[in-house]
Amino acid sequence: MTRIIISILFLLLTSLGLAQNTVTGIVQSTESKKIDFAEIYLLDHEETLVQNTFTDEAGAFNFKEVASGNYKLQVHYFAKLTLEQSINVQNNTDLGILKIDNNSQLDEIVLEARAKLIERQVDRLVFNVENSVTALGGDALDALKNTPQLNISNESINIAGKSSVQVMINDRIIQMSGEDLMNYLKSIPASNIKKIEVITNPPAKYEASGNSGLINIVLKEAKQDAWSSTLRSSYRQATYGTFNNGVNFSYDKNKLSALVDIYQYDGKNIYTNDINYLYPTEDWQENMHNKNSYKGFGGLLTLNYKINDKNSIGLQYNGGDNDSKSDEKNQTHSYSNQELIKEYFTKSDSKGENQYHSLNLNFDHKFDTLGKKVTVDLDYWTNKGKEQSPFLSDMNNIGQQQHLITSAVNDSDRAMDNISGKVDFYMPYKFGTLEYGAKASSTNTDYNVFSEFKNVSNDQITLSQKDEFKYNESIQAVYASYSVDFSKKWMGKVGLRGEYTQTESNSVKNNQVDKNDYFKIFPTVYVQYKPNDNHNFNANFGRRIQRPGYWEMNPNRWYNNATSYGEGNPFLQPAFVYNFELNYSYSDYLHIKAYYQNMQDGYGQITVHDVEKQTQIFKRLNYYKANYLGLVISSTVKPFTWLESNNEFGLTYNESKNNTDLLAPSFSGSSSYFKSYNSLTFTADKTFLGEVNFRYSFASKIREYRATPEYYLDLGFKYLAFDKKLTIGLAFEDIFKRDFNTMSSEIQGVKQSFTQYYDTQLVRLSLSYRFGNSKINVSQRQTSNQEESGRGGS
Template sequence: MKTLASLISIILLSITNNYAQNSLTGNIQTSNQSPVDFAEIYLLKSNGAIAKQSYTSTDGSFTIDSIKEATYLVQIYSLGKKHFDKEIFINKPIDLGTVIIEQDTQLEEIVVKTNKKVFERKADRTVFNIENSVHAINNDAVELLKLTPGLQVDNQSIKLIGKNELRVMINDKFVQLNGEELIQYLKSLPSNSIKKIEVITTPPAKYEAEGDSGLINIVLKENRANAWNNSISTGYKQGRKGTYRLSNVFSYNKGKVSIKSSFSTALGKSQINENATIYYPEKLWDGQSIRFDNNNNIAGNFQLDYQLNNKTSIGIQYMGNVYDPKSDDTDHITVNNYVDNSVQNIYTNAKNTGVNNSHAVNLHLTHNIDTLGTKLNSDLDYFNYTNDQTRLFNTKTEGVNNIGDKLLIASTTGNQNIENISAKVDIEQPLNWMNLSYGIKTSFVTTKNKNNFYDLTNGHAVEDIKQKDNFQYNENTQAIYASANKKINDKWTVQAGLRLENTQTKGYSVTYETESKKNYTKLFPTLYISHTLNDDNTFILNYNRRIRRPAFWELNPFQWYVSAYAIASGNPKLEPSYTNKVELSHTYKNKLTTTLTYSKADNMFSQYPTIDKELNRQIYLRDNIMNSTYYSLSVNYMYNRLPWLQSQLNVNAFYLENKLIKDVSINFKDGGAVFFSTNNTIYFNTEKSLSAQVDFTYESKVKANLWELDPSFKLGVGVKYSMLDNKLNMSIYADDIFRSYAKTVYTTTNDIRQKYKTDYDQRYINVGISYSFGNAKIKVKEHQGGNTDEKSRK
């Protein structure tokens, strides 16, 4: 660590090297003498390479110092348009004076005429541009992720096809939750605040190494300079049950002050249907369950930024979310012998109540160190998450002719609290011969879990000491990284990075009197090589190594009773798993992209079911049980030759090989599947104010790991209409029209075959309306904290 710290110090000192005292100054204004901030000034060498670059401050002024004596081509850009292009010999301080540009006309052109593709495929990611989509109104982030090509989303996880869960970022910053809690958090993020969703399969060293399958980056909307804007959206979504939504986003930027706030709320329910069939040696258990989940939540965000001077800005942000986790479920299990005679009926009724909320505070600073583009970003974060839940259930077992009747009434309680403090510093430093980025981060996490079990069968509460637990887990991580990007020539570009993470963990269970400590240091390299063969063909080869750590709750050994016949528990001895991945892609004419992927994951952990044959009980355990090898071929084609049609076709085929590393009775399967999706946007007029969306997804039979899945498909159709210069928008969208996307899953453990079918109420119709208003004459920067990596593992 000392050596790495010294290396950072040496690099920091390098930015203070002295050059000749030549400079270029000036002031950019519009024709009505208004200053133009964030205009781009470039000094180009004779070969076209960038020698220096800078940006104007809020008063329109700029200064570029330490310029080597030479002749440069000076260019000035604003809002994507070049306004100044002149060759100047610089051998002394030169003042361009006031440069007048016509900005308003260009701004109007950008607002009205620019219309990005709904779906785009780039070298390292797939991009879903929400703003231009039917789905931009009366939706949340979860529904948008379900519609993003290459992803599989349910009520418990967000996955890349054939892979493990993905990490989620907002504006390049990690969200510190996962599983069901992450899903609930993203449901509070309204679609009218989202600009686009990026699926990144091979993240660079800049990002935390957590997440073996890649990353999702949700990019929030930006705002125009010298403007205020307000957008309000409302609507209704009807599946088996209905949900109302309302959201409002406000932004203001004038002079040195930038403010952004948002509010969203939802009120309603959803219905989940689940069937489970277990083939015991002498009996067949056939269960049907219906659960009603609340969708009630309130979320808010407030951000204030202040420009101290033309180099430094500071800011503070608060994000909060309150969710009502109430749900009711009923379960009926019919027990038959194999001559189809009924033996037992088992009925379970349950109510779940509790409190679920999160609060995050971020302090951030951005400082432009010099006019070469060297920039320092720092974040200090505090995050708190509370999840208190109580499950009251009764299970009644009725035998034939009332023989062997049993009753269990019980209550389980779980209280979880997570606190995280983190700090990080990142530096971006462009040099003449390469671009560098490097930084450090430290994070301190404490999670506390208290659980109790009470037997209420006899009319009064009897505490079961064996089911009482008080589990605390601490995790501290220190990280340092460096990355370099070099464009060798017009055909070759190389980027290499290295991240070092040192982690200390401690878990202690009061009930089981167990303590587990770990301390490990790991390196995570990344490498990207890009070769442009000609104007039509580009090849990219990349490699990275990543880690997947257990979620905090997965380490808790407490047993959670779903019913008298189903129990789930965590494992404090879970170890991280590591994945090495190589990916080769070819892009033809920026339309057809073919990607080959190979990855090897070691020491993978997973939940797996076991069956107690004597007690007829399902037990869900977690352990590091396998090594996995993954092969995939994906083909993506973008069609836009017709002015009224934008279409994306995606085919993904994968094959998975697994090797057990623990002595468990599981029937593992090597196998794969083929996935196909097409997303089509149809425009009915030249202004593109009236459009339709047609989406189709097909998944073949899947054989992978513990599971076999039956084929499934879904069709979605919608219409969007924009009026009043795109200020008023209305949409309607229906998904899974034929209710054909429910999952049927098979597995075998302890030689007992099981079948599960889950319908997450994915057939729905969504109607929404949004209206935006404001003053375009008077940019709010979005910022997320530096501790969001830890949030995602809740």
């Protein structure tokens, strides 16, 4: 059925293609001399290049397959614009003789070279979106999909070889995650993006926390005295439907620039998990099915005022509110010698609320016109939420003829707030560039939990838990870095960051207070050798710290059902990561990254089994150290004018040693993937576009976990109408419903497996309409507490 729909859609959209025409003309000088080798540009109304060509010996030029519409024609001679005029093409058009003044053609020769599609800088990889087909009719999320070394899956963004990622706009962090971040990225037209920077080993300027990379989306400069607005709406049909709507408005006039973005979503999805525990005496098979309803709204406000040529102040607010409800069903069947001996049924109607607010105040001062500047940021964010997950469990032990019905109250709430400030100096000199600065932050968290189990038959309380957990963390940091070009071929950058951390955790019920403080140093080194424009060699090293999320240190129990609960660990320690990278690039076509990563005191979740009671406890522990050796090969090619293809292969080998008796002493294994993202242009005027995206993850073994293969195939189409102001998109994602795998491991001699599915097979229809000046952009602010807010999840 899906294939039939796609075929019909393709035929319908193809029928919308406009008539193809020719545009011809002859270029002569004012003295009627023929001008050969003049470059002719044909631009659309947004001044996007449609076609270009050169005049022949007779001064003639010819554009073929030009769609009907309005265009701008430019004549360039010796890299100088000598003629520009608007034309309307409705059929084959002969512009006749075009006269240009070439008297001053030799006064000055300016050589202009368009930036490469992909560049390797000393500390980052740069994808020049403005030179890519992905800038046509797409958004920031579409551009990220085609960026080398990035993977977009299940509404999340990942960098090859990294456990997490943070997104910045114009070097300023976006205080969003999950669905909220995805919605915001969809609000940024790809045509407004200049480039995307992938920073796999962040310099000393950035927080040392997390085995993460950074993605910096650099927007084109705003056009002054202009405004623009975009209306957007989309409908996603998976098992259930979801609506997303939004509007943004940007303004830049005189000394004031502003951006307002408001979004809203309302929808449903499903989550399933098939779990198997193979105990010594029985086979436990558990099936979870959750129907989730969620709705929310939020907004972003950015204001910037230019006091004078040297000073500017700004404000950024980001906030939102979202609610969720879940109809959860859990069925467990236990077999012994293929005979059913237990049946457990659990039903829960849970609901949650979450509110978040962040505020940034900033000041920029330029010392001179050479680029020396200082920036100051003050930040505050707060996140509050509560969750209620009552459930009813019907447990029937057929073998022992026991039947127990248990009802449970399962409530929790959290409150987190952070205040921080930072100052950054950027000081370029003839001998190199110095960067230095400092940051201080303080975070307070407060978790409360209440659980109570009752035997329904006699109304007896069988278990009760009420506790409060408080966690406070303060960090002071200083950094300095120095970068220099030794020659035209050699570049280097070194940095050092020091962070002093103080923590205090308090389990109120147990009157248990634990304090800890430590000072750590984090060096970074980058070296680049560029023998010519086509070849680029790069090596870098960095040390980082991976601090646990605040919720991971909460010792309170959170029950999934009567036989399963999770708990945090207040004694959880940070992990330390050493990263080494070697990179090689050949022009736009080939990019190779080899990396080595060493992790000490790694932490994660382990399922602890009570074999006698057949219960599971999900604990957070520091339990391993590991080495990872990886290779990523990517290539972006344009074999045809209508096709841009980004292909990538990644391979990782890992070894780990464990310091817990729950697991085998050591593990080793590998993982690999292949992806191919392809952008297609069906019409010469670039109004009908398509994409075919495919990713395959091979069977893998990472530490104690094994995973089966998984893959997805996505198809998408875009049609641009009304002078490309209206974009109509239709996408088919995970067409074959294979974007899931089975994870398996063995703990305490118990073999276990998990098969999770996140409702990824879907159809999405999207509409967006831009009006005003579509080139306007207002930059985002990198707040000083992005690290802390990212650890507040639950």
